Amino acid sequence: MRRRFRFCPQCGRPLRDDKTHGLKVKYCTPCNRHYFDNPVPGVGVIAVRDGKILLVKRKLPPMAGTWALPGGFMDQGESIENAGRRELLEETGLRADRAKFFDALSMGSYMFGTVVVLAVEASGLHGKLTAADDAADARFFDLKKMPFIAFSGHVKFIRKYLKQLKSN
Ligand SMILES: [Zn+2]
Structure with a gap:
């Protein structure tokens, strides 16, 4: 089964779902960072x-x-x-x-x-x-x-x- 980030690799806090550039992505609020799911x-x-x-x-x-x-x-x-x-x-x-x-x-x-x-x-x-x-x-x-x-x-x-x- 495919694994995806659930926690921020930088600060360890839970990631939330967000949308940017028309994509569903994970986002860390404290770090203000999107985690793109690239090939x-x-x-x-x-x-x-x-x-x-x-x-x-x-x-x-x-x-x-x-x-x-x-x-x-x-x-x-x-x-x-x-x-x-x-x-x-x-x-x-x-x-x-x-x-x-x-x-x-x-x-x-x-x-x-x-x-x-x-x-x-x-x-x-x-x-x-x-x-x-x-x-x-x-x-x-x-x-x-x-x-x-x-x-x-x-x-x-x-x-x-x-x-x-x-x-x-
Ligand atoms: Zn973070």
Whole structure:
């Protein structure tokens, strides 16, 4: 279930409902501050080697137990490419010599609201493939024999990537 602020993160007092810019928002009277409920940016990493794509089995909700691109939410101060490299390393143990922005889309998540997913293409992979962090497993799958993918956004990225592979 999606979590929202109920108390002011600055002063700890209860927030009240308010409206501004045509949006329903939370407001703290003592701090005179609105808390906007903005979309969250995350990354999904496309890492293909020898015609196989790297996927991770999700350990946590949403969609625990299903496969997805390695990825997660961006940290403050991080570039899109470095967020991709970090998530790749954390979840699969692999490092990428090259990482570049590939595509972006927004998708609805019952836990996080609107998530802006930034796809990062990672290449020059090295290291020992080891599932860790939020990944229960990490494996390379034949692009023609992929398992069910957790998120429709990830499926769109993979389809676009395959289309580009064919046209090159
Ligand atoms: Zn406050």
